[in-house]
Amino acid sequence: MNSTKSFTLQTQAGSEKIGEALSAGRNGFLRLPHGDVETPVFMPVGTQAAVKCLLPGQLKEIGTQILLSNTFHLYLRPGHEDIRFHGGLHRFMGWDRPILTDSGGFQVFSLSKLNKITDEGVVFRSPLDGSEHFFTPELTVEIQEALGSDIAMVFDECAPHDAPETYIRQAMKRTYEWAKRFYKAHSKEDQMVFGIVQGGVSIPLRQESAEQITSIPFDGYAIGGLSVGEPESVTLAALEATCAYLPKDKPRYLMGVGTPELIFASVALGVDMFDCVLPTRSARHATLYTSGGKVHIKSAKYKRNREPLDPRCDCYTCRHFSRGYLQHLYARSEVSGMVLGSLHNIRFLTAMMENIRISIRERRFEAYRKAFFDRYRNQDGSE
Ligand SMILES: [Zn+2]
Structure with a gap:
């Protein structure tokens, strides 16, 4: 070989x-x-x-x-x-x-x-x-x-x-x-x-x-x-x-x-x-994945939201910006909004895969799967 x-x-x-x-x-x-x-x-x-x-x-x-x-x-x-x-x-x-x-x-x-x-x-x-x-x-x-x-x-x-x-x-x-x-x-x-x-x-x-x-x-x-x-x-x-x-x-x-x-x-x-192509395509259309479920960040309800997009995410977007700022960028069709959204969506899936690999190695994949979806489904986020 x-x-x-x-x-x-x-x-x-x-x-x-x-x-x-x-x-x-x-x-x-x-x-x-x-x-x-x-x-x-x-x-x-x-x-x-x-x-x-x-x-x-x-x-x-x-x-x-x-x-x-x-x-x-x-x-x-x-x-x-x-x-x-x-x-x-x-x-x-x-x-x-x-x-x-x-x-x-x-x-x-x-x-x-x-x-x-x-x-x-x-x-x-x-x-x-x-x-x-x-x-x-x-x-x-x-x-x-x-x-x-x-x-x-x-x-x-x-x-x-x-x-x-x-x-x-x-x-x-x-x-x-x-x-x-x-x-x-x-x-x-x-x-x-x-x-x-x-x-x-x-x-x-x-x-x-x-x-x-x-x-x-x-x-x-x-x-x-x-x-x-x-x-x-x-x-x-x-x-x-x-x-x-x-x-x-x-x-x-x-x-x-x-x-x-x-x-x-x-x-x-x-x-x-x-x-x-979905995570990057969705990001360009203002749909962002979070640990609590999907968020349509363009919604006016985020205008006065000072929280990060996903407090559990370690990406640049989540460490530096609020949902309110992202809402503003997307509502103005600023390119940087799409960049920050794409960066987050890819990191979200990449981190999910990292956690899946760890959970398999530690023989607790089903437990991680349950914990992931308990959070992912429980949020109001998908409007
Ligand atoms: Zn993030």
């Missing part, structure tokens, strides 16, 4: 033998070329090679271990060859810790005008200028190798969650064939590659997809196509069915999930990695 990439499980709460119990939460250690990542981990999203409103130095200060960036967007602008010219994505964006790049699959299917999906690949039109592009598993390998991310994701087809079973089955079959081609084309030694399990919300299809994808020896496995509009109970049932089929000694990544409710529930099922 290449020494610059490995995954080690340190503790699995509730189980004496590592890897035995599924419903316990796991504390792991991901060794990557640009550094070590302790799991479970939340990855902030830097779509355009930048986390909106936050600088790399700020992200480091609040404990961000790894970022996610988007292949689809960087391929369209500035282009992966431009980023290769600048020495790769890490140097380009001034971030020297690990980066995971998605494959672009999700955006190809959700953002662009699709022309044609064939077994070979996908022809789509750019949402920017209408130009035509052809994505294949091989091209998405080439792009992610040029970007030089620590973890590359396979190119998969994300079928809509309410698509008919015949369609989901066809998409799964294609995803499996593409995964094999992606694995074969990949040659960058110091880059992990993760496969993606699809299958919509059908439990038998999830299991079938998991069996197919895990037959390829990827470095880790992601669960895609969940939390895309279906009820939370349906998400969790499909997730549980998938996790049961994933190898216990490889990292598991639930794509696009970032709410405290789903993170706790998924950690309990043995998920190690999460990403979501």
Whole structure:
């Protein structure tokens, strides 16, 4: 095994033998070329090679271990060859810790005008200028190798969650064939590659997809196509069915999930990695997470509030400013309001993950989960 990439499980709460119990939460250690990542981990999203409103130095200060960036967007602008010219994505964006790049699959299917999906690949039109592009598993390998991310994701087809079973089955079959081609084309030694399990919300299809994808020896496995509009109970049932089929000694990544409710529930099922645009997007729209629940900081009721946003938070925003000042900044649409809000929201989730890891190590994950939600739900905050 290449020494610059490995995954080690340190503790699995509730189980004496590592890897035995599924419903316990796991504390792991991901060794990557640009550094070590302790799991479970939340990855902030830097779509355009930048986390909106936050600088790399700020992200480091609040404990961000790894970022996610988007292949689809960087391929369209500035282009992966431009980023290769600048020495790769890490140097380009001034971030020297690990980066995971998605494959672009999700955006190809959700953002662009699709022309044609064939077994070979996908022809789509750019949402920017209408130009035509052809994505294949091989091209998405080439792009992610040029970007030089620590973890590359396979190119998969994300079928809509309410698509008919015949369609989901066809998409799964294609995803499996593409995964094999992606694995074969990949040659960058110091880059992990993760496969993606699809299958919509059908439990038998999830299991079938998991069996197919895990037959390829990827470095880790992601669960895609969940939390895309279906009820939370349906998400969790499909997730549980998938996790049961994933190898216990490889990292598991639930794509696009970032709410405290789903993170706790998924950690309990043995998920190690999460990403979501929600914390930064919500922050730009004045919705801030606090230990007492969500707060819409623009509300006039905070005008004369001298309290910090969250007295339990150690971030720069909470140490220096009142809810009243933040209300003023947001009401005036001051950029610094969005910066302070984004900083807090990412710190809130990062600190939550730190506490989750500690609680797993100390075998009191369920107690921490209960304490977290006793506070999180009890507040008036969500107006
Ligand atoms: Zn804070």
